[in-house]
Amino acid sequence: MIIMKNEERKNENETSEKNNKELPFEIDRRSVYKCVQCGTCRSVCPVFDAVGWESANTRGRMLIIKSLLEGRPPSEDVLPSLASCTTCGICSAKCPAGANPPEVVEAARAQLVKCGVTTEAQENLKSAVITYGNSFGETKDRKHWLSETERSKLPKKSEYVYFVGCFDSYRYPEFAKKTFGILQRFGVTLLPDEQCCASPLLRTGFKEDAEKVMKHNLDQIKKVGAHTIITSCAGCYTTLKNNYPEELRVISLPEFLAEHLEELNLKKLDFTVTYHDPCHLGRHNKVYDAPRKVIQAICTLKEMKNIKENARCCGGGGGVRIGYPDISLELARNRLQDVPEGVDYIVTSCPLCVRNLRDAGGNIEVIDIVELVAMAIE
Amino acid sequence: MDITTELRKIVGNRLSVSPSELYCYSSDASQVKGMPDYVVRPKSTEEVSRIVRLAYENEIPVTARGAGTGLAGGAVPVGGGIVLDMSGMNRILEIDIDNIQVVVEPGVIQDALNDALKPYGFFFPPNPGSSAMCTLGGMIAYNASGMRCVKYGTTRNYVRDLEVVLADGTVIHTGSKMLKSAAGYDLTQLIIGSEGTLGIVTKASLKIVPLPKTRKLVIASFENAEIAGQAVVKTFSNGVIPSACEILDRVSLQVLKRYDPNLVLPSEGDVLLFEVDGTESSAREAAEQIMKVCAPIAISISLAESEKEMADIWAARKLVGAAVSRLDPTKSRIYVGEDVGVPIKQIPELLKRVQEIAEKFDLPAMKYGHIGDGNLHLALFIDVLNKDEWDRLNKAADLVHRTAIELGGTVSSEHGVGAARAEYMKAQWGPALEVMRAIKKTLDPKGILNPGKLGL
Numbered sequence: 001m002i003i004m005k006n007e008e009r010k011n012e013n014e015t016s017e018k019n020n021k022e023l024p025f026e027i028d029r030r031s032v033y034k035c036v037q038c039g040t041c042r043s044v045c046p047v048f049d050a051v052g053w054e055s056a057n058t059r060g061r062m063l064i065i066k067s068l069l070e071g072r073p074p075s076e077d078v079l080p081s082l083a084s085c086t087t088c089g090i091c092s093a094k095c096p097a098g099a100n101p102p103e104v105v106e107a108a109r110a111q112l113v114k115c116g117v118t119t120e121a122q123e124n125l126k127s128a129v130i131t132y133g134n135s136f137g138e139t140k141d142r143k144h145w146l147s148e149t150e151r152s153k154l155p156k157k158s159e160y161v162y163f164v165g166c167f168d169s170y171r172y173p174e175f176a177k178k179t180f181g182i183l184q185r186f187g188v189t190l191l192p193d194e195q196c197c198a199s200p201l202l203r204t205g206f207k208e209d210a211e212k213v214m215k216h217n218l219d220q221i222k223k224v225g226a227h228t229i230i231t232s233c234a235g236c237y238t239t240l241k242n243n244y245p246e247e248l249r250v251i252s253l254p255e256f257l258a259e260h261l262e263e264l265n266l267k268k269l270d271f272t273v274t275y276h277d278p279c280h281l282g283r284h285n286k287v288y289d290a291p292r293k294v295i296q297a298i299c300t301l302k303e304m305k306n307i308k309e310n311a312r313c314c315g316g317g318g319g320v321r322i323g324y325p326d327i328s329l330e331l332a333r334n335r336l337q338d339v340p341e342g343v344d345y346i347v348t349s350c351p352l353c354v355r356n357l358r359d360a361g362g363n364i365e366v367i368d369i370v371e372l373v374a375m376a377i378e
Numbered sequence: 379m380d381i382t383t384e385l386r387k388i389v390g391n392r393l394s395v396s397p398s399e400l401y402c403y404s405s406d407a408s409q410v411k412g413m414p415d416y417v418v419r420p421k422s423t424e425e426v427s428r429i430v431r432l433a434y435e436n437e438i439p440v441t442a443r444g445a446g447t448g449l450a451g452g453a454v455p456v457g458g459g460i461v462l463d464m465s466g467m468n469r470i471l472e473i474d475i476d477n478i479q480v481v482v483e484p485g486v487i488q489d490a491l492n493d494a495l496k497p498y499g500f501f502f503p504p505n506p507g508s509s510a511m512c513t514l515g516g517m518i519a520y521n522a523s524g525m526r527c528v529k530y531g532t533t534r535n536y537v538r539d540l541e542v543v544l545a546d547g548t549v550i551h552t553g554s555k556m557l558k559s560a561a562g563y564d565l566t567q568l569i570i571g572s573e574g575t576l577g578i579v580t581k582a583s584l585k586i587v588p589l590p591k592t593r594k595l596v597i598a599s600f601e602n603a604e605i606a607g608q609a610v611v612k613t614f615s616n617g618v619i620p621s622a623c624e625i626l627d628r629v630s631l632q633v634l635k636r637y638d639p640n641l642v643l644p645s646e647g648d649v650l651l652f653e654v655d656g657t658e659s660s661a662r663e664a665a666e667q668i669m670k671v672c673a674p675i676a677i678s679i680s681l682a683e684s685e686k687e688m689a690d691i692w693a694a695r696k697l698v699g700a701a702v703s704r705l706d707p708t709k710s711r712i713y714v715g716e717d718v719g720v721p722i723k724q725i726p727e728l729l730k731r732v733q734e735i736a737e738k739f740d741l742p743a744m745k746y747g748h749i750g751d752g753n754l755h756l757a758l759f760i761d762v763l764n765k766d767e768w769d770r771l772n773k774a775a776d777l778v779h780r781t782a783i784e785l786g787g788t789v790s791s792e793h794g795v796g797a798a799r800a801e802y803m804k805a806q807w808g809p810a811l812e813v814m815r816a817i818k819k820t821l822d823p824k825g826i827l828n829p830g831k832l833g834l
Binding site: 029030033034036037038039040042043052053054055057059060063064067072075077078080081095096097098 | 394396397398399401402403404405406407417419445446447463465466487489508510511512637697698699700701702703704707708710711712713762763
């Protein structure tokens, strides 16, 4: 694990403090001063648990943001703290004062971007999304997982669209295939030219760039005439639901599956699984019951040690995996400790969680909920 | 000598001088501020000893810190220097059920210790509201306690032995695993509550007690806080010692209901929570007696017996202090004047005077606390962006502290003095403060250990 090498950065910081652009750091003060520094977040912040320094804890982040509001010049020195929050939101769920730190951290990241204070990883991510329309900088067609014939047969108009997301398009095309295979039965189509949902930009502070990408996707949605977007990525889900215009109806794949259980005609499978709640599906949007309903329609569910509102983050979100991979994977390893004995699979419903939990190297296979459903259909 | 290089030789990359990191260690949960020059996270007694010796030789202040949940600035380095973040020394070294004690490092979290003890049927009773994150080292340094103090006492009652690093780096033990000792001064008791001004605790042997078979909770509401205070006095004088006895005034009730609308709490009046524990029959008998004593002056009385109902009420109660902004998002609770205590008989008078003070300065107030041991947690809340409200707040807090002393009480019952209440030490202790100063001078002649605290 990399402990933030704070001291090594000191000289570098002194220089950047002098050089930073003289732009004001503005943020809703009340949202920051809501934090009364009680330290309750110390007991839950997963990054703090892995790193140990106060700056890696929510309270530390709120303090650093306070210091910037009170006139400390923004410099790269703040990045190991502010860029290492996964925005998992467990601090908000536990905060007695009702503060919403992930929102404050994202607002602060946007201000830092405005002041020209960013990490290299952040810049690379932005450039990939802006240049290639996906967070990996992939150049191949986003629908490469469909044959040319399949692509040509896609309905041009539909009320329902499957928003595939960068992860399923480029890292887990088998998830995309399985998901679309199911959704096609219900007349769902794809966007002609889907781009990244803008989550990576929003989470890491590039608000203006995010607006452009979101506008592109919205135009595409209008073109298709869809009123409902279905997505299987928790990151895409929370972004489409909470950052896109309100009139858009957004549902997650587990919600869609739960609504159509009878039509899916699933067979029972004789094994036991556990379920990891993705933060951006669970805590941020309270989708707890739908995935459980789907799982229980297929096999036995044995819950993890911390679930739903108390579920620990896998470390995959908030730009932490790309910026601080060692911390990110330590979070995933910590999460695997919550897995109960005697389960055959760890099921989740977010490709970022799948990747992180798989990369953490446990001995129980991690699968997406769509894979479980596909097993029950086959 | 380059202190950074020397510290690095001792702790490697567990040293930080990054401005952002230092800023994070410049405050705790109080309003006290002070910027450190170095933060180190030691892992062993030997490292602490070497750091303190280095500081001693170079006359650099050293401030120990646990989870930084303190409410008096005790862990804030008001004189700069080195902050020792002890939270990484968090191993439970021994659970010795035969001797009914545990040996812990100071960074162990209170709840983590109790989670580890539960399978054995034992617990460590002092339970501050911050038990989910506060460290045992901090609890020892501030003689912390909590809701069950009324029956089980404070941290002071549970420490058998301490390993302490003195100002020059010498390591001593203050006791042993023995239940009692008649040999010499009780240095254990001297170190407890000394707020890191006499030495740094690096290990502790703590007494543990069996978990009670059952707990029950009597919830009674009264027309006003003064009458509730009278009910407490009457309960004690009738020979019942509850395991917890808490007051929640009507504002606190509103806050709690906003925090968790499903809580089973009365909808009107000021409320007392009496917890009793023991065997099924002894707890029932005590609960019934409390209900009988309170009946003539209460508006309503009920009994909670389900584990979940009680656990929910206690969990919410623990967080009430910080939850006030649920009532009005523009207001924040500021921890000043929040920990006064008076003899139990003076509680009704304290409640009356405190209310008058809040009204005089036109500040919304929430009154809650461990009324069973005379400890009132007054929560004054303000708009932190309003300077005038800050001024009125500080004046009100000053008056609250002076009122407690006047009633024969203390400016701090369990949170400590730190820097926040240092100015009242003379008024509370008179010439006894000089004795404390003499002890400090003997044990820390260069004044490097947590300077600026305790009014020393």
